[in-house]
Amino acid sequence: MDFLAQIETQASLMRSAAVKAGPDAPVSTCPEWTVLELVRHMAEVHTWAGQAVVTAPEDGRPKWPKAPEGFDETLSWWETGLSTLLDRLREAPADRPAWTFQGPQLASFWARRQAHETSIHRLDAELATGHELPPLVFDPEFAADGIDEMLTIMMPRQLVLGRVIEATGRVLVHAADAGRTWEVWLAPGEPLVVTGVLDSAVDADVTLAGTADAVYRALWGRPTHAIVTGDESLLAALPRP
Known part of the structure; x- marks a missing residue:
């Protein structure tokens, strides 16, 4: 890339x-x-x-x-x-x-x-500039890499800086057009456990899904068309920058 x-x-x-x-x-x-x-x-x-x-x-x-x-x-x-x-x-x-x-x-x-x-x-x-939701679309491969960086680098960094996870559950992150899915385990006071999975239909407490572009924006807290299904409080518990 x-x-x-x-x-x-x-x-x-x-x-x-x-x-x-x-x-x-x-x-x-x-x-x-x-x-x-x-x-x-x-x-x-x-x-x-x-x-x-x-x-x-x-x-x-x-x-x-x-x-x-x-x-x-x-x-x-x-x-x-x-x-x-x-x-x-x-x-x-x-x-x-x-x-x-x-x-x-x-x-x-x-x-x-x-x-x-x-x-x-x-x-x-x-x-x-006034766009409510800019029409730009990040390339699926690049956006999927950004999702991976957020989950494996930027969120763990927040824990190093002193943030503490206060929720328990399993989050599934699915970037449909990139063909990539991540499973994230949350537990109070513990580090994030992030793994890539092949099946986006596995059980989870909450699923964040959409195009890689939409999911990339969602994880960074930007306006998005990504779809959330399940316990939204678990997404809020993710240690984002």
């Missing part, structure tokens, strides 16, 4: 949507943020990730950068940080050791992570 192409494409589309919406437009999916704050966040993330790619695991977490205050200045600063990130990802062997906050301590972690980070925030920017 070409994660670098996704980063480039989604960042460009996010920038266009942000400019269209304007810096003062509210971002409904990121409470209390304006488009300016959304863009500043994305610029800081890309700049920080670019540093992480060239930071050895033993050197620890890179210092978080601070974007300019103004909209035009931030857009320019973001462009520089994004370019640096992409250059470093292209230059780094996928298996080169690099600092990461979760999962494999490899440079390739950042290509995947930033592809999904950028895609979700591109969706936020689209929503800020």
